[in-house]
Amino acid sequence: MMDSPELLFAVEVAVGGLLSGVMYALVAIGFVLIYKTSGVLNFAQGAMVLFAALTFVSLVERQVPFWAAIAVTLVIMAGLGFAIERTVLRPLSNRSPMTLFMATLGLSYVIEGAAQLIWGTQVHRLDLGVSNAPFEVGGIFISTFDLVAAAIAAAMVSVLTLFFRYTRTGLSFRAVADDTFAAIAVGLRLGRIQGTVWTAAGVVALVAGLLWGARLGVQFSLSLVVLKALPVLVLGGFDSIVGAIVAGLVIGATEKLAEVYLGPFVGGGIESWFAYAVALVVLLVRPSGLFGKKLVERY
Amino acid sequence: MSALLAFENVAASYNGAIAALHGVSLEVRAGDFAALLGANGAGKTTLLKAVSNLLPAAGGRITSGRILFDGRDVTSHSPAEHIRRGLVPVLEGRRCFKSLTIEENLVAGAVGRGFGRGQVTRGLEVVYALFPRLKERRRVAAGLTSGGEQQMAAIGRGLMAAPRLFVLDEPSMGLAPLVVAEIFEALSRLNREMGMTLLVAEQNSSIALKHAHHATVIENGRSTLSGAAADLAARDDIRDRYLGGKVAALA
Structure with missing residues (x-):
């Protein structure tokens, strides 16, 4: 039963998967925030993650103290998000979603280029001072780093949730996401709300950048974590924060379990593509995702 | 005049x-x-x-x-x-924020005018006195209320801005x-x-x-x-x- 080694192993794999799923959710949330208010799939989110990690690492390498570097990067990322909204998205408001998407695609190259121009192209090691040593809980081993990362992500999600639930800006954000035209008619200031949301997306990118950077090393390919976020978004729905979290966990756990239990039958290497297969099935069965906007309406 | x-x-x-x-x-x-x-x-x-x-x-x-x-x-x-x-409009077709509760819809109207907490409380009293039904339904998502209640919520949302x-x-x-x-x-x-x-x-x-x-x-x-x-x-x-x-x- 509970002490059978096979079961323990399965639980250990699942827990490891769930924890890495939190990391996927972290990136996905950045997308959801912006998608909800402006209907844009912000392809530059990955570039922002890279930019955040690179800025932080470069500051630390220049002997800036840890917390000061976090504070400075936080300000830079918030400013970057705000500036993008002002200079790129706002002049394009009322354009088609495809135009906006292309703008963010271009933007991602500009940000990646700028990041490497400023900080160089070499790979940096990012040490957050959290050990990667596993510890044992009830017979299963859990990585300390993964657990800390999950705790940080959970804290950030809680703050965001409270913010959207209980503040005026949060209320305005939900109103805009629900019916933009009505929100304008009511006098809510769209520009200000979108500025706030992009700022928040910049901060989310910082958190994701630090955690992912610590795991993978800070380098150009860090911006490719967006590719891991896409299946999460498809599964959870592009406009649901809850969906991003649940889908992140589901994808994280299933891809690890699939690797271990299905992998041997097909020669392994499942983990790298399994999430996309899941996304494909979801698209066929339930195109708006598990938690995507279903109209709250009675008939 | x-x-x-x-x-x-x-x-x-x-x-x-x-x-x-x-x-x-x-x-x-x-x-x-x-x-x-x-x-x-x-x-x-x-x-x-x-x-x-x-x-x-x-x-x-x-x-x-x-x-x-x-x-x-x-x-x-x-x-x-x-x-x-x-100058406050109530749009055709009500256009309530469907995923927000009735009360959140009303508060959004006051936020749109930049009103503070005191004015929100007073506004809610006025609206609930005019449409007692909204008070009963204030914690329900607007999209789940009847057409009449949604219209009242839309009017109430406008009233919150003291037109x-x-x-x-x-x-x-x-x-x-x-x-x-x-x-x-x-x-x-x-x-x-x-x-x-x-x-x-x-x-x-x-x-x-x-x-x-x-x-x-x-x-x-x-x-x-x-x-x-x-x-x-x-x-x-x-x-x-x-x-x-x-x-x-x-x-």
């Missing part, structure tokens, strides 16, 4: 091509309850969007003539600025006659007891003429007739020709 709101020969179009208004003139004085009557597609909605400068957000614009609120051209202020000046001029687009749309009567009763009270100026666009001319003081008829984007509501209601030819007399007679 000068007009609070004046249309001077207003023409408007969408996407630079589709003309929706050709020449509308009318005045609404402070303290008035004015009705804008006309069939489907006559241009009522376009006109009301133009008042709050919401046409650009809907892909349209005023092509000639002008609309003055408090003596100032409405196109020189953003919709948000209009709210802060006391001086309250502009409503077809509040009777798709509602049962009893609910329509209740809503117009509430609007009359706002006008009578709080001195609020109202401009209401309606297809349901009989209920509008019953409560309004003045009415203007628009037909194919033009204002064709204007006068005291009682006079218009008394003229059978007008009812038959412009206002769907048969339907009105049944109501």
Whole structure:
């Protein structure tokens, strides 16, 4: 039963998967925030993650103290998000979603280029001072780093949730996401709300950048974590924060379990593509995702 | 006494091509309850969007003539600025924030005007006194309430911004006659007891003429007739020709 080694192993794999799923959710949330208010799939989110990690690492390498570097990067990322909204998205408001998407695609190259121009192209090691040593809980081993990362992500999600639930800006954000035209008619200031949301997306990118950077090393390919976020978004729905979290966990756990239990039958290497297969099935069965906007309406 | 709101020969179009208004003139004085009557597609909605400068957000614009609120051209202020000046619209089809609770919908109206906590509390009291049903339903997502409740929520959301001029687009749309009567009763009270100026666009001319003081008829984007509501209601030819007399007679 509970002490059978096979079961323990399965639980250990699942827990490891769930924890890495939190990391996927972290990136996905950045997308959801912006998608909800402006209907844009912000392809530059990955570039922002890279930019955040690179800025932080470069500051630390220049002997800036840890917390000061976090504070400075936080300000830079918030400013970057705000500036993008002002200079790129706002002049394009009322354009088609495809135009906006292309703008963010271009933007991602500009940000990646700028990041490497400023900080160089070499790979940096990012040490957050959290050990990667596993510890044992009830017979299963859990990585300390993964657990800390999950705790940080959970804290950030809680703050965001409270913010959207209980503040005026949060209320305005939900109103805009629900019916933009009505929100304008009511006098809510769209520009200000979108500025706030992009700022928040910049901060989310910082958190994701630090955690992912610590795991993978800070380098150009860090911006490719967006590719891991896409299946999460498809599964959870592009406009649901809850969906991003649940889908992140589901994808994280299933891809690890699939690797271990299905992998041997097909020669392994499942983990790298399994999430996309899941996304494909979801698209066929339930195109708006598990938690995507279903109209709250009675008939 | 000068007009609070004046249309001077207003023409408007969408996407630079589709003309929706050709020449509308009318005045609404402070303290008035004015009705804008006309069939489907006559241009009522376009006109009301133009008042709050919401046409650009809907892909349209005023092509000639002008609309003055408090003596100032409405196109020189953003919709948000209009709210802060006391010009508050209630959109056609209610447009509640469906995933927000009824009370959150109401609070959003006050936030739009930039009101503080005290004004939110007082506003909620006013709205709940006017529509007790909303108080019972205040924790329910607006999308799960009935059409009548949503209309009340939309009106309440507007009231939270303490309008001086309250502009409503077809509040009777798709509602049962009893609910329509209740809503117009509430609007009359706002006008009578709080001195609020109202401009209401309606297809349901009989209920509008019953409560309004003045009415203007628009037909194919033009204002064709204007006068005291009682006079218009008394003229059978007008009812038959412009206002769907048969339907009105049944109501």
